[in-house]
Amino acid sequence: AQSVTQLGSHVSVSEGALVLLRCNYSSSVPPYLFWYVQYPNQGLQLLLKYTTGATLVKGINGFEAEFKKSETSFHLTKPSAHMSDAAEYFCAVSFRTGTASKLTFGTGTRLQVTL
Amino acid sequence: EPEVTQTPSHQVTQMGQEVILRCVPISNHLYFYWYRQILGQKVEFLVSFYNNEISEKSEIFDDQFSVERPDGSNFTLKIRSTKLEDSAMYFCASKSERVSYEQYFGPGTRLTVT
Numbered sequence: 380a381q382s383v384t385q386l387g388s389h390v391s392v393s394e395g396a397l398v399l400l401r402c403n404y405s406s407s408v409p410p411y412l413f414w415y416v417q418y419p420n421q422g423l424q425l426l427l428k429y430t431t432g433a434t435l436v437k438g439i440n441g442f443e444a445e446f447k448k449s450e451t452s453f454h455l456t457k458p459s460a461h462m463s464d465a466a467e468y469f470c471a472v473s474f475r476t477g478t479a480s481k482l483t484f485g486t487g488t489r490l491q492v493t494l
Numbered sequence: 495e496p497e498v499t500q501t502p503s504h505q506v507t508q509m510g511q512e513v514i515l516r517c518v519p520i521s522n523h524l525y526f527y528w529y530r531q532i533l534g535q536k537v538e539f540l541v542s543f544y545n546n547e548i549s550e551k552s553e554i555f556d557d558q559f560s561v562e563r564p565d566g567s568n569f570t571l572k573i574r575s576t577k578l579e580d581s582a583m584y585f586c587a588s589k590s591e592r593v594s595y596e597q598y599f600g601p602g603t604r605l606t607v608t
Contacts, residue, residue, distance in 0.1 A: 411595050422585060422601040423537070430595050469537060473595065481527065481550055482587075482597060484537040 381406045383472050385485035393493050398442075398457040400488045402470030405451065410472040412453040413482065414444055417467040426468075429453060440464070465492045496520040498600035500586050506606045507576055515571045515603045517586030525589040526569045527597060528561065530554070530582040537585065543569065576607045 386401040404410055414426040427438025434446040440463075444455045453470060470485040499518045507513050519526050528540040542549040543561050560572045569588075573580055583604050587597040 413596075415599075423599040425596060425598075428595060471537075481539040481542055481552075482529070482537075483539065486536045 381410070381472070381474050381483065383470055383483055383485040385470050385488050387488050388486065389489045389491065391491040391493060392460045394462055395459050398455070398460045398464065398490065400455040400468050400470075400490065402444075402453045402455065402485060403451055404453065404470075404472050406472065406474060408474065409448060410474050411480075412444075412446060413471040413473070414438065414442070414453075414455050415469045415471060415484075416440075417469065417487075419466075423469065426455070460490075460492045462492050462494075465490055496598075498586055498588055498598050500584075500600040500603050502603060503601065504604045504606070506608065509578060509607055510575050513573050513576055513605065515573075515584050515586075515605070517569045517571075517588075517600055518567050519569055519586065519588030520590070520598055521567070522590060523588035523598070524591045525549075525597075526561075526563070527587040527589075528571045529585045529587065529599075531585065531602075532579075532582045540571070540584075573605075576605075578607050581605055581607045 382405045384403045412429040415423040426442050427436050429436050429446045437443045442457045467487050467489050469487045471482040473480045501516045526543040529537050531537045539552050541551045541555045558574045562570050583602045585602045586600040589597045
């Protein structure tokens, strides 16, 4: 069955440190991959997406992610964390294209940024 | 920038009552979705809607649930007889046909069933 796994439900980093949030997927065909961010009491905002082409994708707020087919991974990184990055981050995949393809979400990683 | 809007932001209802959650998708979008997020859990797909019919639904979307696009702008989710376990945040999303990958999410409606 197709699935998304986010390792680590909570990640804590110091301000200025590297952020690494892990996402792995299971699929028989290459999916389309997304990272969404959810700030407290708010909706989901798209950070970045991979559909085709360059496997390193850059998103908003300095985040980037690299699609590694051999590792079935799409980890999210940011070189230097800011306090404002504290939020819940969801990896999501879509397994069909060109139609009303649903998103399948991982369980989320709560990022805490400390001084 | 166009955005998806949802009303109400918070709905409290008693078990067994009907609720209607409303969404206004982005105006030129053609695909519409409902997702839910039970407190502390992941976001789950409920249903997708295109060309005035359901495209796909999850096992959560049973006979108690229905969706409708009553006019050119609104997209609604109705729960006929709410249960305690329906308490969750419900998100509406929409997608254009031209950019077929990115779904835009609304801010959500928090449904509390007592």
